[in-house]
Amino acid sequence: MATKANYFIGLMSGTSADGIDAALVDFSADNHSDRQHQCKLVHSLFIPFDAETRREITSLYQPNSDEIQRSQTLDKKLATLYADAVHQLLEVSGVAKKDIVAIGNHGQTIRHFPPERERKLPYTLQIGCNQTLAVLTGIEVIGQFRVKDIALGGQGAPLAPAFHQFLLGEQTPSVVLNLGGIANITYLTKDRVMGFDTGPANGLMDAWFAKHHSHGNYDCDGKWASSGSVITPLLDTLCAEPYFQGPPPKSTGREVFHLDWLSGFVNLGQYAPADIQATLLALTARTITDAINSLPSVDAIWLCGGGRHNSFLIETLCKMMPAKRIANIDQLGIDGDALEAMAFAYLAFAYKNNFCSNIPAVTGAKKSTTLGVLFLP
Known part of the structure; x- marks a missing residue:
């Protein structure tokens, strides 16, 4: 009997602020072959940001005026753009929404101040509201992957x-x-x-x-x-x-x-x-x-x-x-443009299966842990 597909979606918009990478990944056992831990990229797409969205993102990389208003408005705007990316990905792949276990959403990093900068209270901030994304798509969302690693004394990055x-x-x-x-x-x-x-x-x-x-x-x-x-x-x-x-x-x-x-x-x-x-x-x-x-x-x-x-x-x-x-x-045989988005599909997969998904030797965290926070539709 064929193993049921185990679909996860990964979303990534990086510090280049060029657009959204979305990847639909199948982690079902049928995909395991000679490679010890293989997963299958079902479909991926890239949706570029328009000039105004790009400007709104990059303007938040350094301190400026009215940051709370601008960041929180962009937080919701990005969530709608991420939701549109999910809907497009499902349409072109032919996979039904009900078959998606969860979305792993990296969000858009606008500030990252990890421990080595001698801050008593290091922090990292990614926007693109996970709760809004869950509601708009009707799919569980796993997000805020960096936060727990930071709490454990780690860098919160890189996670890939x-x-x-x-x-x-x-x-x-x-x-x-x-x-x-x-x-x-x-x-x-x-x-x-x-x-x-x-x-x-x-x-x-x-x-x-x-x-x-x-x-x-x-x-x-x-x-x-x-x-x-x-x-x-x-x-x-x-x-x-x-x-x-x-x-x-x-x-x-x-x-x-x-x-x-x-x-x-x-x-x-x-x-x-x-x-x-x-x-x-x-x-x-x-x-x-x-x-x-x-x-x-x-x-x-x-x-x-x-x-x-x-x-x-x-x-x-x-x-x-x-x-x-x-x-x-x-x-x-790995799509180099989709790899980072696939990584966040994997982190959602790890969350749902209670796998440790940080590496203390990489981030400096005090211990291994399962990263992410669950947001329900």
Whole structure:
């Protein structure tokens, strides 16, 4: 007898604030094959944010006026957009709402201040109201995944390494490199899992590009960056940022790495904008390379996230790490654009099955625990 499908939906909108990734994942036993813990991506989609929603999100990355009103209004607006994404995903996949066990909703991070910044009361804040989402979809929602890990003294991030271990446990020793607004890595060996944010990836480059271009939100294929020249003194100054020198566990976000952070180092007007872009790309490549080179015996680096489509960035990484295999994770039969959304489907699956879903060695939490909070329709 065939095993009944075990459907979960994962929703993710990252610090790039480009849009919503949604993934419908089947965790039924029939999907287990040679891979120890395989799950099946049934369907995925990406829904871009319009310019106004993107502006509303990014305006909340740093302190400003009327934050409570603006954040709570956006909290509900994002919930309606997430609900629309769920409805579209169900329509295109042909799966009925009643067959979805739960939605795992990461939400939109607008602030992330973990313990290492010497705060007595660290916190993390994701918006996109889970209760509203549950009501609008009629499906149970698991959300607020980061909060308990923070309460246990952890970073609350990154959370994807638990899913990477579940999915890729036999692909060791290797690194999963996610190139989102912030870059983060998962280091997998047979007896060890590590993970941490290396620093900025697309976020700073996108912000600088948007500042100087009236059309488009990002530097397609890194063409603008490739037209410039790296400003070595500026790059060295940026790399001296204390975050890069600190040991893991560690995590960061756009509330730290933004254009005001950049302009705090130097008068940017003295340089050609394309040279600044080239330097920001070099900053991403160097900090990722330094992080990976600090790890022993990395055989392969598997790329996921939107930044893996930046061909000039990947070319630069390959030049800086010529002895390592660098390839899209799609070569393993895994959709690299959907992987992060799949991770939050997995965290909902783990919640419903009472699995521990954080990794203390990654986040620094005092103990393993099941992450998430349940919201009923």
